[in-house]
Amino acid sequence: MEKPTDKTVHGFATDAAMYLRSKIVEAAVESNAPVEIPEIAIVLGSGLGSLVDKVENKLTIPFSDVPHMRMTTQRLHAGNFVIGKLGGKQVIVLQGRLHLYEGYSSRIVVFPVFILHMLGVKTLILTNASGGINLTYSVGDIVAVSDHINFMGVNPLRGDIEMGRKALFPDMTDTYTPRLRELACEQAKACGIDLHEGVYIGVAGPSLETPAEIRAFRVLGADLVGMSTVLEAIAARDCKMDILALSLVTNMAAGVLDEPISGEEIVATAKRRATDLGNLIEGIVANV
Secondary structure (H helix, E strand, C coil), X not given: CCCCCCCCHHHHHHHHHHHHHHHHHHHHHHCCCCCCCCCEXXXXXXXXXXXXXXXXXXXXXXXXXXXXXXXXXXXXXXXXXXXXXXXXXXXXXXXXXXXXXXXXXXXXHCHHHHHHHHHCCCEEEEEEEEEECCCCCCCCCXXXXXXXXXXXXXXXXXXXXXCXXXXXXXXXXXXXXXHHHHHHHHHHHHXXXXXXXXXXXXXXXXXXXXXXXXXXXXXXXXXXXXXXXXXXXXXXXXXXXXXXXXXXXXXXXXXXXXXXXXXXXXXXXXXXXXXXXXHHHHHHHHXX
């Protein structure tokens, strides 16, 4: 499998999008249904892959089948494109994502976003599992990301001259679309979910943060910390997508509680709240 580079990412993303489109058309012809190319995409974070159970008339395409697409090495990420109906809308769901901590470059991490852009996606819903920095948060809380701090040390647009960018320096003022956050708040109330808003700081990982780092991040204004989402949001913003990010607090960050962080706790919390998050996303999609 070829590796996306600065000089070829546009063509590689086009190849991948054309492959996905061909599979969508094939499935529609086989079922004698109209061809619907999704304009809404959802990226599922660690432990949140069960949302695909809500998708109807599923077409599942492994990452490994898509030209130039890399496979996730994270065991909590299945690594599939799942296409079908959710909330009455045609969607494409990424059951897993790629991360810097897997050894991938920032360009490869956001390559799926470029594919979605070439496919015609207009709205991107990102989800993630995060550590809570804000002392008013509790494990299991769901937070709509209002802004982010890129502490990953890289930017996926660096050296990019191919993606049809109209601005040399893309404006990141409203990266997370305000009207989508408003919609998320409305749907959360309808679902009986207490939805918070907060700032997410993205770090490279894979080690979890130290208590001193968490104290520093709190001073910087971060409410949540995680190892994903930020680079995808930057790429999606550059592609003129509307973006919503929903973060599930699966654990309190280092030093917040006087106890070590348990990987088992993170997974258990994600599974416990996956249904609520899924219901929330379904309501949002239905009303986009």
